[in-house]
Amino acid sequence: METHLADHIRDSDVGREAEAILRACVHCGFCGATCPTYQLLGDELDSPRGRIYQIKEVLEGKRPTRVTQVHLDRCLTCLSCETTCPSGVRFGRLLEIGRSVVDQSVARPLLERFVRATVRETVSRRVLFGGLLRVARALRQLLPARIQVKFAVRRSAGSIPSSGHARRVILLTSCTQGALLPAVDYAAARVLDRLGVAVVVDPTAGCCGALRAHLSDLEGARVAARRNVDAWWPQVEAGVEALVMTASGCGLQVRDYGRLLAAEPAYAERAARLSALTLDLSVWLAREWSRLPLPVVAMPPVTVAFHAPCSLQHGQQINGVVEPLLVALGARLATVREAHLCCGSAGSYSLLQPTLSAALRKRKISALTAGAPEVILSANVGCLAHLEPATAIPVRHWIEWLDERLSQALN
Ligand code: SF4
Ligand code: SF4
Missing domain, CATH: 3.40.50 (Rossmann fold)
Incomplete structure (x- = not known):
């Protein structure tokens, strides 16, 4: 796709990255076949190709409007279009750039700003979110039905093994999962224990930053990444084998730390190493399965x-x-x-x-x-x-x- 980016962005790193992504798109439209929002709404502006065009126009200097913002907001960032695209267009990164540029020019309605800020500042803070969750569960009947159901999911976590195995992996007990479904990490720790591997949970690590990235708070996502790199690095130096992720959304974000902090000399190398060590639990388990005495x-x-x-x-x-x-x-x-x-x-x-x-x-x-x-x-x-x-x-x-x-x- 031929592009002529506006002067204010053309010679920046972000501009060059966006231009390369835009040029890879041959506007064939194959991606529309697997895009959930296009399937539901049937509007080209809610298809990957339509969103690419809108972002291209904005980066070429067209003033974005609230309509542009709404069509970009409706994207789930599910990345189904990336899987489908025969040209390897990195839609997710282009959307991240596009949303950030649009959000700088288009003010959101007050209520929307409040809701987004509330989600961003509560769900990503484990202690705060856990406290609010307890209150919400106690007052569940008073909340709107669509919010009530969010707190319905509950089950016993069981016990966590206190193993002294020599083999160790870091487990990120994510902010949402740790508060909402701690049973998942407990189950992971028990399975790993059966396989002779201990889990290390660093209490100073926190939210991976995915939620902030989704809400166009890229600096907030970097802050989260830096904090986690600092928290986990001593364990890496002490010989943990991997960072094992039980939430695939967090895994995707942590595997991106290397790119996210690539321009920061104090973090770039460690972030890249941590990203390389990060595995979804399924990948780790599949590797170990046949070698261990089950x-x-x-x-x-x-x-x-x-x-x-x-x-x-x-x-x-x-x-x-x-x-x-x-x-x-x-x-x-x-x-x-x-x-x-x-x-x-x-x-x-x-x-x-x-x-x-x-x-x-x-x-x-x-x-x-x-x-x-x-x-x-x-x-x-x-x-x-x-x-x-x-x-x-x-x-x-x-x-x-x-x-x-x-x-x-x-x-
Ligand atoms: S499938 Fe890929 S190349 Fe084709 S329009 Fe979609 S993003 Fe562009
Ligand atoms: S990431 Fe957005 S544009 Fe791509 S398939 Fe998902 S909803 Fe559609």
């Missing part, structure tokens, strides 16, 4: 529908890694149509775009339940919290299911 047991089959979060299948391009682990412990995988489509959770999207989010959830639940599964499994706290209140079928993180199955097989 007994082979015949488990009674369970029909399972697996929902691969966008941050796993599109963001990290991890496909077909979780499923064999489930099958090894007796899962019978249900076929799920439109498996590439987002469930509508998408970070803060379910709070900021409730109508589109609800439509996508309905579509996803219909697809996931079509094969009559006994349980729905996923890999990201946002998807779990979004899907669970919408179905009577249990929704769990896959590591919780694996932990349960291992307990049945081994205890």
Whole structure:
């Protein structure tokens, strides 16, 4: 795509990056076939190609309007378009640049500013979010129905092993997951313990920064990245093998720290090393599975529908890694149509775009339940919290299911 960027951005690093991305797009429109918002709304301006055009126009000097901002806001950043694009267009990075430029010129309505600031400053702070969650659960009946369901998801975490294994990995207990679904990290710690690996949880590490990045607070995302690099680096020097992520959205963000802090000499090298050490739990477990002494047991089959979060299948391009682990412990995988489509959770999207989010959830639940599964499994706290209140079928993180199955097989 031929571009002529405006003088104020043309010679900057961001301008050169945006121009390279824009030039890669051959405006074939293939990406529209897998874009959830285009599928729902049928408006070219809500397709990846339409958004690319709008960003191009803004970077070429056209004054953005509230309409431009709305079409960019409606994007889920699911990155399904990146998976589909035959030209390798890095849509997610272009959108990040486009949103940032548009937000500098177009003021948002007051209420929207308040909601975005509230989400940004509460959900990403684990202690504050945990406290608010306890209050919200106590006062649940007084809250709007769409907010009530966010707090419905609860289950016992069980116990966490106090292992003294020599092998260690860092576990990021994410801000949202740590408060909303601590059972996931406990289950991960138990499975790792069975495999002879201890988890290190650094209390000074915090939110990965993904939520702030989603809300165009790129400096806030960098602050989070710097804090976590400082928190984890001593453990890296002490010999941890990996940073293991149980939330695929956080994993995607931490794997991006190297790029995010590349221009900061005090952090660039350490951030790149940490990103390289970061693995989704499924990838780590798949590598270890065959080398570790798990007994082979015949488990009674369970029909399972697996929902691969966008941050796993599109963001990290991890496909077909979780499923064999489930099958090894007796899962019978249900076929799920439109498996590439987002469930509508998408970070803060379910709070900021409730109508589109609800439509996508309905579509996803219909697809996931079509094969009559006994349980729905996923890999990201946002998807779990979004899907669970919408179905009577249990929704769990896959590591919780694996932990349960291992307990049945081994205890
Ligand atoms: S599929 Fe890729 S090259 Fe084609 S319009 Fe979409 S982003 Fe551009
Ligand atoms: S990131 Fe997702 S919602 Fe946004 S344009 Fe791409 S496919 Fe559509």
